[in-house]
Amino acid sequence: MSLMSITRRSLAAAVLAAAVPLSAAQAFEVGNPECIAPAAPGGGWDFTCRQAGKAMYDLKLVPSPMQVTNMTGGSGGVAYANVVAKRASDKNLIVAASSSTSARLAQGAYPGMNKDQVKWLGSIGADYGIIAVAKDSPVETLPQLIEKLKADPASVAVAGGSAVGGWDHLKVLNAARKAGVENLRQIKYVPFEGGGEAITQLLGGHVQAFTGDISEAKGFVDSGDIKILAVLAPERLPGEFGKFPTAREQGIDAIGANWRGFYGPGDMPKEAYDYWVSTIDSLYKSDEWQQIMAANGLMPLDLQGDEFAAFVAEQIKDTEELSREIGLIK
Known part of the structure; x- marks a missing residue:
């Protein structure tokens, strides 16, 4: 996706942020926050959980340090299936996601799984x-x-x-x-x-x-x-x-922007969903996160809630088309 398209979506998200019911988000109390990184330590999903989790705690957006769980397998598929099947209503859980997640969903690589089985919470930049x-x-x-x-x-x-x-x-x-x-x-x-x-x-x-x-x-x-x-x-x-x-x-006109963000369990309570959407939005807009973005080469991508879900759906559609073109799927 082009930088111009990302910028347009970032602007649109500013309008959406005002619609998040902060009273519900503030009323909700998270227990022991956990972030699943669906890969081994050292990769992008691990970076997303650890950096964002630490910043959330430092900014007092969560009440206790974020537990990071590395759950490898199936390029994110093991974690996705675990959340859908075993933790579908967990209010304390978020999962690191990226363009790799949408690509695998586009290609049917998570057997029996689809994008509508989780809640898409928000983005924290493009890598x-x-x-x-x-x-x-x-x-x-x-x-x-x-x-x-x-x-x-x-x-x-x-x-x-x-x-x-x-x-x-x-x-x-x-x-x-x-x-x-x-x-x-x-x-x-x-x-x-x-x-x-x-x-x-x-x-x-x-x-x-x-x-x-x-x-x-x-x-x-x-x-x-x-x-x-x-x-x-x-x-x-x-x-x-x-x-x-x-x-x-x-001389090679190739662009590859990997979005980074989070999804949550599909049946998490609405007040938990609102809380995490608001928390990720507050994290993204903080000076601390902007400094982390600058230090690690992350570019702007500010999407939360429904706008983020629509963005992921478009990514899945585009990737499915490319995968068919090069013969990765039928």
């Missing part, structure tokens, strides 16, 4: 995708990597923190398609449960490239362990991330 290699790789630019893929698609193994057909996979396929790679199905994608694991495999020399997001790669960039070949943004990011070139400026 632009990257394509990177290890620091000692001879590849210096995205076009150089693409040339290797064109010459022999199977010669470059690309690791990501989502399943085959997931958001990380789609990002590299889209970049390759925009660059003229013809046989996308021959590109070797290696999935892992979270971006941290995928980068570990890159540093170990088991794969030749990484596709993920700025936030999950930042620590490895700061340490000098990986080289970012391209950021999948319309233009260079602000601040310290501005030193990394976009795919577009290298």
